[in-house]
Amino acid sequence: MTSMSASPLDLTSPEVRNQRRGRFWMRGLRSLGFGAVIGLVITGLTGQSLGTTMVHSICIASMCWFFIDVGRMPLARWKHRNAPANSPEAESHWPGWPLMLVIVVIGSILGFMVGGTLASWLTGLPMPGYLRGSLRQTVALVLTSLVPALIITYWFYSRETIAAHEAATQVAERQAAENQLKLLESQLEPHMLFNTLANLRVLIGIDPPRAQAMLDQLIAFLRATLSASRSASHPLEAEFARLRDYLALMELRMGERLQTRFELPPELANLPLPPLLLQPLVENSIKHGLEPKVDGGRIEVRAVRDGTELVLQVRDTGVGLAGTASDGTRFGLTQVRERLATLYGEQARLSLTACDDAEGGALATIRLPLPAPGAPA
């Protein structure tokens, strides 16, 4: 997962910045709304004049919002810079609760004082008591601004966290669907399909029994391809059978240019394997190894046990890796790596190396942890 795992949102893009700005002002508007609600509640509880109370609470609420939300920014940026790249912290504009509590306390006190002063100036009434050290009004400060500020901050935080999670889930789902489509497209490659059909069409005329056998293999291959993404695993034996179907179709097409060899020790035949895990490797061997080679060559698919690991190898005697770095081999390899990472984490590895023996070609090796003895296969 190199390019694909990069954050789905580019944090510096103008689009993202606009979204951020939009959310900032939305929070401001909502805070004004809360101020109005608090003003109504206070009017109801104390019987003070509605107009004056509303001006006070809206001024105070907007100032509290302003100091808290603006104060959050440099701290979030500071956190952002110190977080390791690609970690969730690096992508969030949330500085974390401990820092945020400090900002809420300072921001709401500042907001209460500045907002109160602003409201007094607007209404022409004398400065409120808390600026003169009145205990009663200091308690009022805590009740009417600090507590709501905390609640509202928590509310904004959880709302946006949920929204961000939902967006991330959607992006992940879309990527999964796209990957599956690409996988299908790569396996049901039209060029392969039409060439196979062209061969079958010829074979029907000259050798019907063989044509029927080939058609059965094509059907088995198509069925396996279409259902591979839906079942979690199948026995190694079944994996080899599907690769045989695929390579039999290729043998029909390539004639003497393709030889195949399979090695599957009977004691490994029932080990579970994600369906068609090896398919992209075999396909790469054909497409980038043997098809470009005038004389063709051999593909060997092998399973061996190495201590606590299952080693799966696909080797070809094709043109090797020199010319393939720039073209389409990466999708197949990336896809195998991603599946391995999802299923086995760090315990599975895929490597692709050039063979430097006389026959040349390429060797792809997958190492998987063997299931613990006695575990159900």
Place this chain on the structure above:
Amino acid sequence: MQARALIAEDEPLLAANLQAELERLWPGLETVANVRHGAAAVESALALRPDVVFLDIRMPGLSGLEAAQALAEDWPDDAGPLPVIVFVTAYDQYALQAFEHSAVDYVLKPVHPDRLAQTCNRVQAALKARQPNGHPPDQAAAALEATLGQLRHLLGTPGLATSTAAPAPKLGVIQASVGNAIHMVPVGEVLYFEAADKYVRVITAEREYLIRTALRELIPQLDDTRFWQVHRGLVVRADAIATAVRDESGKVHLTLRGHKDKLVASRLYAHLFKAM
């Protein structure tokens, strides 16, 4: 109508079937060679001089398009007209569009007999049109120029002959190994690049280097306004060319500034050399 055909198709069953279908639909057509890869197609065509060649697009070694280019460039002047070229492909999103655009004849696999009969008729018409009796030579020249135009169009089609990948960063220096030293040769000093087997010869005014990069990989890394491809195996720095003289066969002979080498641009690239 009698004619001689060459078939190049890497899949043996399909090759045999195409031959059988062609002979059934066109009894006068004799298949003089049925080969499995592009290089064999060029070699047999130059030796046997068929009237029509069927070239599969995806073949090992040379692709069908590269084989067509080689034929157009290497076809001897005294060998009569260039064979009629018909491309064969199973599926290729780039090829089909390009074929339609440049009016090249093509056959899709699986081959449909009706469609193949159509192709046979068209090839017969093209062969009749070029028969020497009564046709002035300039008409033959026009036919050749039309074929070259089609090939030029195909060779310029992204995804078919050229890469669809993002443009490669341009090279500033060529790193050539000489003994155990790497020589850094500024591209501005290179007079021309010439393909030689698996290598490319890099010629400067002073000396010559060999690099392992294939010409096909090198070309996208060169600025195509400064470096002109003039043959499938030859790329020349445009401002190093002193004169260009076209001969009667359509090839263009180039002389260089400050270098004795004489180069030949093929008919496919002759259109680059026109007076302003």
